[in-house]
Amino acid sequence: MSQRLVLAGAGHAHAQVLQAWRDAPLPGTELVVVSPHALAPYSGMVPGWLAGTYRFNDIVIDFPALCRAAGARWIPSAIDRLDPDRQCVHLENGEALAYDRLSLNIGSTLIPPQGEFTAKVLSMRPLSQLRGDYEQLLDQWRADSHDGPFRVTAIGGGAAGFESLLAVLRRLRQLRPDRRVHGALRARSAELLPGYPAAARRQAWQALQSAEADVQLGASWSDAVGRNSDLVLWATGAQAHAWQRTSARRGGLAVSADGFVLIDDSLRSVSHPNIFAAGDCAHWRAPLPKAGVYAVRMGPVLAHNLHAASAGLALQTYAPQKNFLSLLATADGRAIASRGALSLSGRWAWRLKDRIDRGFVRRFAPSSDHLISVQGETP
Ligand SMILES: Cc1cc2nc3c(=O)[nH]c(=O)nc-3n(C[C@H](O)[C@H](O)[C@H](O)COP(=O)(O)OP(=O)(O)OC[C@H]3O[C@@H](n4cnc5c(N)ncnc54)[C@H](O)[C@@H]3O)c2cc1C
Numbered sequence: 001m002s003q004r005l006v007l008a009g010a011g012h013a014h015a016q017v018l019q020a021w022r023d024a025p026l027p028g029t030e031l032v033v034v035s036p037h038a039l040a041p042y043s044g045m046v047p048g049w050l051a052g053t054y055r056f057n058d059i060v061i062d063f064p065a066l067c068r069a070a071g072a073r074w075i076p077s078a079i080d081r082l083d084p085d086r087q088c089v090h091l092e093n094g095e096a097l098a099y100d101r102l103s104l105n106i107g108s109t110l111i112p113p114q115g116e117f118t119a120k121v122l123s124m125r126p127l128s129q130l131r132g133d134y135e136q137l138l139d140q141w142r143a144d145s146h147d148g149p150f151r152v153t154a155i156g157g158g159a160a161g162f163e164s165l166l167a168v169l170r171r172l173r174q175l176r177p178d179r180r181v182h183g184a185l186r187a188r189s190a191e192l193l194p195g196y197p198a199a200a201r202r203q204a205w206q207a208l209q210s211a212e213a214d215v216q217l218g219a220s221w222s223d224a225v226g227r228n229s230d231l232v233l234w235a236t237g238a239q240a241h242a243w244q245r246t247s248a249r250r251g252g253l254a255v256s257a258d259g260f261v262l263i264d265d266s267l268r269s270v271s272h273p274n275i276f277a278a279g280d281c282a283h284w285r286a287p288l289p290k291a292g293v294y295a296v297r298m299g300p301v302l303a304h305n306l307h308a309a310s311a312g313l314a315l316q317t318y319a320p321q322k323n324f325l326s327l328l329a330t331a332d333g334r335a336i337a338s339r340g341a342l343s344l345s346g347r348w349a350w351r352l353k354d355r356i357d358r359g360f361v362r363r364f365a366p367s368s369d370h371l372i373s374v375q376g377e378t379p
Helices: 012-023 043-050 063-070 127-143 159-175 198-210 223-227 292-311 347-362
Strands: 003-008 029-034 039-041 060-062 073-075 079-083 088-091 096-098 101-104 120-123 150-155 181-187 213-217 231-234 275-277 326-329 335-339 342-346
Touching: 003 012, 003 292, 012 029, 012 063, 012 292, 029 063, 039 043, 039 127, 043 127, 043 159, 043 326, 043 347, 060 063, 063 073, 101 292, 120 127, 127 159, 150 159, 159 181, 159 198, 159 213, 159 231, 159 326, 198 213, 198 326, 198 335, 198 342, 275 292, 326 347, 335 347, 342 347
Parallel strands: 003 029, 003 101, 029 073, 101 275, 120 231, 150 181, 150 231, 181 213
Antiparallel strands: 039 060, 079 088, 088 096, 326 335, 335 342
């Protein structure tokens, strides 16, 4: 092998790169994929999993199986540090992995609060960690002998805070109909779902009212909120991973003020032309919302450009979609559908969302000869 391409992160764009590689591998190039977890949740289905509508295994993409189909090497680890000038990623397992080209699709994280309060805090990112934390919470909830009221507060007024609050309320109430569960949403922003059309925001208010959740806008987090809640769902704005935010761990890689990798129109690092980045971890020339729809649409352009860069061909330009259909699950068998200034809600919108999301995950379902058994992560 004369060249090595490293894909870091089992994100939505890399799933598509692997599929494109399976169909048209580049001769003479070794493909290596590094990510800490084998099963990567599809973000659009996470609220449905929190609500108990889907099993975890219904919402995940099996990356080792995709790697086998594409003839790629799978390394279950994570980037700890990057040395872009020496073209080397240092992994958490101690391995130093040299590359000719590197592609980053490692998502984003959240830094939940620590302080003097008693509430359990569930951070909505990274999704991989959410699984264990949520399953542990549900086990405790089932076994808990208390019958007093339980208070759940979501922090964050965007789609993640809204959807996760409704989903968790539904799940807890369904499992313990004997216990009263209070819901509250608290956001620093002056409005619920900033960036969504007014009609969608009205429908979201109605959904929160139907779920008997109080909404407080223009309200910041304080330890007092943690003392007055039993469970906090932390769903504030996405943050870059620690290694991206630390200059000693990212080398000379150009990043935005908050640590997101600066990329150009062809999804290429503005400082290192042999590094590409897509999805939440990247900062395109104008900041894009941290939403899975962008990572998904970047996928085909990234797949083409990684191939073209290795083969010395022209790169494609990524143009973010101006209008797209957004579907927010309200955990009551309905969803809110909006596009541009239009918004409608109903059971049909949930059925549409379910069909689209299941279809996306099914695209990456392994054929039986590529299925592998990953301990603790098999269906
Ligand atoms: C509750 C919730 C609901 C959401 N609902 C929606 C929705 O309905 N629609 C929507 O568009 N967006 C939604 N989002 C946003 C969405 O989750 C993200 O924008 C999306 O997942 C980003 O995709 P990505 O491909 O960039 O990264 P991800 O899908 O997050 O994948 C990143 C991958 O990189 C891996 N990784 C992390 N660190 C490292 C490292 N150091 N080295 C190697 N690998 C690493 C991770 O384990 C993971 O596999 C939601 C978010 C939340 C929290």
